[in-house]
Amino acid sequence: MKRWLLLALTALGLAMAQTQVRISGWGGPDTAVVSGLLKEVVQRQLDRENIRVVYEPIEGDYTQWLFNALSAGTAPDLFYVDIFWAESLFATGRVAPLDAYFSREEVQAFLPNLVQAFTYRGRLYGIPKDFNTLALIYNKDLFDEAQVPYPHQQDTWDSLEGKLRQVQTRLKDVAGLCLVADFARFGAFAFATGWKPFDAQGHTVLDQNFRRAFEWYTGLVRRGAARFAQDLGEGWTGGCFGGEKAAVAIEGAWIAGFLRDKAPNLRYGTTFLPLDPMTKRRGNFVFTVSWSLNAASKNKEAAARVLKALTSPQAQQWVLERGLAIPSRKALAQNPYFQRPTKEAELNRVVFLGSTAQGGNVYPFSFRGLGGDWMRPINEALAAVITGQKSVDQALREAQAALDRLTGRR
Amino acid sequence: MRLKASSLEALYALLLLLPFLFTLGVFFLYAFLRAMVFSFTDYNLFDPPRWVGLANYLRLVQDPLFLTALKHSLAYSLIVTTLQTLLALLLALALNRPLRGVTFFRTLYYLPSVVSTAAASLLLLWLFQRTGVVNQGLSFLLGSLPFLALGFVLFALVQGLGVAWWRRRGRALPLLDPGLAWVSLALALLGVYVLVQVGWVRPWEVRVDIPWLTTRTTFLGLPYPLWAIILMNTYTTIPTFMVILLAGLKGIPKTLYEAAALDGASPWVVLTRITLPLLRPVLFLVVTLGLIGTLQLFDQVLFVGGAGGAPLESTITLAYYVYGNVFPPGASPRVGLASAAALVLAGLTLAVVLLQRRFGVGERGWS
Numbered sequence: 113m114k115r116w117l118l119l120a121l122t123a124l125g126l127a128m129a130q131t132q133v134r135i136s137g138w139g140g141p142d143t144a145v146v147s148g149l150l151k152e153v154v155q156r157q158l159d160r161e162n163i164r165v166v167y168e169p170i171e172g173d174y175t176q177w178l179f180n181a182l183s184a185g186t187a188p189d190l191f192y193v194d195i196f197w198a199e200s201l202f203a204t205g206r207v208a209p210l211d212a213y214f215s216r217e218e219v220q221a222f223l224p225n226l227v228q229a230f231t232y233r234g235r236l237y238g239i240p241k242d243f244n245t246l247a248l249i250y251n252k253d254l255f256d257e258a259q260v261p262y263p264h265q266q267d268t269w270d271s272l273e274g275k276l277r278q279v280q281t282r283l284k285d286v287a288g289l290c291l292v293a294d295f296a297r298f299g300a301f302a303f304a305t306g307w308k309p310f311d312a313q314g315h316t317v318l319d320q321n322f323r324r325a326f327e328w329y330t331g332l333v334r335r336g337a338a339r340f341a342q343d344l345g346e347g348w349t350g351g352c353f354g355g356e357k358a359a360v361a362i363e364g365a366w367i368a369g370f371l372r373d374k375a376p377n378l379r380y381g382t383t384f385l386p387l388d389p390m391t392k393r394r395g396n397f398v399f400t401v402s403w404s405l406n407a408a409s410k411n412k413e414a415a416a417r418v419l420k421a422l423t424s425p426q427a428q429q430w431v432l433e434r435g436l437a438i439p440s441r442k443a444l445a446q447n448p449y450f451q452r453p454t455k456e457a458e459l460n461r462v463v464f465l466g467s468t469a470q471g472g473n474v475y476p477f478s479f480r481g482l483g484g485d486w487m488r489p490i491n492e493a494l495a496a497v498i499t500g501q502k503s504v505d506q507a508l509r510e511a512q513a514a515l516d517r518l519t520g521r522r
Numbered sequence: 523m524r525l526k527a528s529s530l531e532a533l534y535a536l537l538l539l540l541p542f543l544f545t546l547g548v549f550f551l552y553a554f555l556r557a558m559v560f561s562f563t564d565y566n567l568f569d570p571p572r573w574v575g576l577a578n579y580l581r582l583v584q585d586p587l588f589l590t591a592l593k594h595s596l597a598y599s600l601i602v603t604t605l606q607t608l609l610a611l612l613l614a615l616a617l618n619r620p621l622r623g624v625t626f627f628r629t630l631y632y633l634p635s636v637v638s639t640a641a642a643s644l645l646l647l648w649l650f651q652r653t654g655v656v657n658q659g660l661s662f663l664l665g666s667l668p669f670l671a672l673g674f675v676l677f678a679l680v681q682g683l684g685v686a687w688w689r690r691r692g693r694a695l696p697l698l699d700p701g702l703a704w705v706s707l708a709l710a711l712l713g714v715y716v717l718v719q720v721g722w723v724r725p726w727e728v729r730v731d732i733p734w735l736t737t738r739t740t741f742l743g744l745p746y747p748l749w750a751i752i753l754m755n756t757y758t759t760i761p762t763f764m765v766i767l768l769a770g771l772k773g774i775p776k777t778l779y780e781a782a783a784l785d786g787a788s789p790w791v792v793l794t795r796i797t798l799p800l801l802r803p804v805l806f807l808v809v810t811l812g813l814i815g816t817l818q819l820f821d822q823v824l825f826v827g828g829a830g831g832a833p834l835e836s837t838i839t840l841a842y843y844v845y846g847n848v849f850p851p852g853a854s855p856r857v858g859l860a861s862a863a864a865l866v867l868a869g870l871t872l873a874v875v876l877l878q879r880r881f882g883v884g885e886r887g888w889s
Contacts, residue, residue, distance in 0.1 A: 176849050183567035200854040204568035293736070293831060342736055343652045347829045483852015492738075492833045499652075499733040 130164045131414040134188035135403075135422075136178075139171035141369060145436050153430050154421045163414050182206045185408060189415035190422075193238050193404045195229050199481040201404075202232040208407040209235040213416035222423075222440050225467060229476040230402045238402025239423045242437035244364030245396045245466030245474065246300050247459065248272075248386070252379040254359040258282040262381060263360065265470075268389040269301070269328055276337035279359045287339035289360045290352035291332055293495035295487045296397065296477065297349065297362050301325040303395025303473040304388035310480060315521040318512050324390070327504055330497040340498050354378070364399060365438055365463040368456045382459040384470065394472035400440070438464050482518060489514035554868075561861035566854050578862035588863060590835055591843040595817055595867070597744055598752060598839065599874065603812035605756045610763035610808065615797070617764070618771045628768070635761035643825035646754045650734035650830075657730045664728040669714055672723055676710035735830040745836035751822045759815070763808045770804030771797070805883045810875055817871045820845065840867040 137146060150165055158165060168188060170177050175197060181187035182204070193201055201207060214236070219227055222240055230238035250263050258279045263272055276288025292298075299309075305321035318326075332338035339358070346352045353361035354374040361367060362385065371378055385394045403419050405412060421427060428439030432449050435456045445468075450461040467474055479486040493507035502510075515521070525533070561578055563571035582588045617628050637645075649655050684702045688695045695702065717723045734746050741749060774797065782792050798805075820841040826832045827842075838846075840863060847860035 173849075175851075179567055179849070179855060197852045200852065203854065204566070206568055340652070340736075342733075342831045345648065345651055345653075347831070479852065481853055483850060485850060485853060488834060492835075495736045495831060495833065496738070499736050501733065501737055501739065 130162045131411050132164050132166055133190065133411055133415045133418045134166045134168060135190040135418065136168045136170055136188040137192040137401075138174040139169040143169040145431065145434075148434075149422070149427055149430060153424075153427045154418070157421045157424070157426075158418065161414075161417060163417060165418055182406070182408075187406050187408070189406050189409040189411055190403050190419055191406065192241070193230070193402045195398070195400045195402075195476050195478045197483060198230060198238065198402070199232060199478060200483065202237045203481060206407050207237050208405040208409070208412060209237055210239065210405060210416070210419075211236055213405075213412075213419070214239070218420075221442060223442055223467060225398060225474060225476070226400050226440050229398060229400055229478065230404075238404040239419060240400050240402050240440035241423055242428075242431065242439055243398055243400035243467060244366060244438060245398055245463050245471055246297065246362055246364055246385055247382050247462040247466060248384065249353060249361045249363060249367060249380050249382050249459065251353065251356065251359050252381055254279060254283060254286055254356065258286075258359075263383050263386070265384045267383075267386040268392075269386050270389050272386040273328075273332065273335070273337045276332070276360060277335065280336055280338075283359075286356065287344065287352065287358040289332065289338040289362070290341040290344050290346060290349050290358040291329070291338045291498060292341045292347075292349060293491050293498055295490045295494075298325070298329050298490075298494060299475075300362075300385055300395045300397055301329055301388070303397075303475055304385075304391060304393055305395075306391055306393075306473065309475065309486075310519075313521075314480065315519045316486070316515040317521075318508050318515070323504070323508060325388075326493075326497075326508065330494060330504065333498055334500075353380075365460050368435065368459055380455055380459075382455070382462045384462060384466065385472075387472075396466045396471040396474045397477045398467050398474055399477045432460075435460065485518060486515070489518075557861040557864055560858055561865050563858050565857040565861075567857055568854075571858070574858065578858050579866075581859060582862055582866065587835065587838060588843055591838045591840050591863075592866075592870075594744070594748055594838060595819070595840040595870070598748065598819060599813055599816040602752055602756055602759070602816045603809060605752075606759050606763055606812055607805070607808055609756070610760045610767055611805075613760065613764045614767035614771055615793075618768060632761045632765060634758050637758055639758075639821040640825065642754055642758050643822050644829075646750055646822070646826065647735070647830045650750045652731060652733050654734075656734065657732060660730040660732075661728050664730065665725045668723050668726060669718070672717065673710050673714045676713040677706050680706040680709045680713075735826060735832045738833050738836050747826055747830070747832035747836045751819070751826060751837065755816070755819070755822065759812070763812065766808055767801065767804055770801050774800045802883060806879070809878055809883050813874050813878060814871055817841075817867065817874065840870070 135146075146167055146169065150167055155165060174192070175194070178187065178191055179201075182201075183206075187206075193207070219236060219239075223243070226240035226243055227236065230236060230240060248263055252262065255262050255275075259282070260275050260278045263275060267275070273288075279286060280288040302322050302325040305325050307319060307321040307325070309316060311317055333340055341347060341349065341352060344352050344357045346355070346357065348363070349358065349361040350363045350367045350370055352358035353363075353367070354371055356375070356378075371380070385396060387394050403422055405415055405419065409415050423440070425441060425443065428441050428444060429447075431437050432439050432444060432447060438460055445464065450457060450464065465471065489511040493502075493511040496502040496507045497504055560571060562573060562575060564574050564577075565571035613631055617624055617631065621627075634642075651657075681698070681703060684706060685695050685697055685699065688702075714723070732746075734750055737746050739746055744752075778796050778800075779792065782796060787795070818841045819839045823837045823839055823842040827834055827837050834846075844860045844864045844867065847856040847863065849855060
């Protein structure tokens, strides 16, 4: 009896000596990934330091939950921050700067544009855990059936459009591409022309470069190379692609998991987005998520150690090998995983390289804290022109007026 | 000291009401007061609230999106409440008759109300796509107009000739004699079939291609996507109100109808002098619930705007405006502004319900 009591007291003492670090991210498929990562890599590293990680995945609207929790003082020590709303969150002062916990060398091990994405007013507020860019994914069977050569990385907007039109003409019930009225896809083409979302004064100007990309993109439906996604009963290009309603999709590596479930036998290949025929450059978005530290955390030192373990080379290698996400460390570019002859490895390689010089003009998916309000006028202009309700002139004039009101240009 | 019986009763009542009073106090009264205070500040969830007076309310009045949301909420509420009350009443009256299999029909007509708003919205998206059932149905209808017109002309011709022929033989047939009408219809259909086979009539090539959801085009001042939501919501809320009205109809004493029948009252007189006056308390409930429910329209706006791709200006309502400002995608919360809008919505709901109570259907049955 005495021995049991002694053991129990020792266990209690050990538990009390342990530092607990709470971490949170969104739920869904991520839950299995993070749980696996914690169990197989992270917790083992932390056991020696007596740190216990408690993982709380959030189902439902993560952003709402996090903003509420941070405001109420109940947020975990470490949490995901999406680049789309990072700036608004960092501006609140509820996220701790990480400069004190990470040396310059440690930070330099990550891809610079990702680090830049989580740098706000000269201070680093998040370590990128993984990222995505856009790639062009094509259905090999449909291209073979239509006897059209596969898209490749030398394709320009015009040559790709020619291929899409041929597929759509020859296969009748298949669209070349299913087009979405969304800046999250169209923006990459606007960037290719050299256009930037904001000028030096913080204003958005829909100039001639933007207009050229806009006319090409919205005209794809009229010229018989694409169909509007909503007309095919889909909300994203991956949905059309998985259902073989379209021969090409423009998505990131997240499409791999969807295709694994929806169409496991689909033969697909991946290449880069096409080049602007005038600038001979392409454009792309970086969609990325960081691990960030709660400014009100009582265990900042321990949390920073957990953060390091979660983004360590071993942790990122573990994630990469399972084909779950594209890790954010520079050194992984040379990883043998990317050279494997599988469709998913090819997709991940192209998405990884999309953030480098090969991606062309690459910008983070972030709009100076204006978020969805900034994208809305452009999305509506895209929809109005694609569905033939407005001329390009009228749609762009209205979008410009709305953006001027938003950014205070007039 | 012994408590009086009445005090003891009051104490018990208070004890039993306590859980309800607690939730009412915390989740309504406290929340309401907090929202009221926040509506006069620039609160963003993080920084301490700073008093800004009436600035949020002034900003609301100047925000075109808020004015659109206000207009949509009011119009939507008025149209849907009217439509759903009238149609639910008609349906309840029909299902209150002693018909064979009426229980089956009561179940059947109740079914739409058990569909969740998410599923109903998905259905709405399918129906109103550019290649959806609505556009295809309209295309078919317009394409078949030559057949319909020809059929109508042939029917009128045959019926006219038939009536004339019988009248000449001394039988005073009415113009739309049912027996003859069946024969005329059959002959008209045969005529259309023959003319189609010969190739004299062809269907029109009509392709209705209206983008119902991804548009800001308006009809009678309201955007198409909002009309689609109006149709869908009316369809899914009618059954619930039909059941309530049916319960009300069951409560009307049968003796009144028997007396009316003895006096030889027409169905219209029975409806307007007996049924409707005695149904007033239930109608009051239905209209009030309808107004409150419709003013808080939110889910469909989210679905039709998200998956349906409808522009925000075409579907936004006050409830969505409040939500959109508390959690703007990618931007900082604007809790002060949202609180002001929420209070406007609450005030509006109260005003509309009071107005309807004063000028609309009263709750007293025999007044």
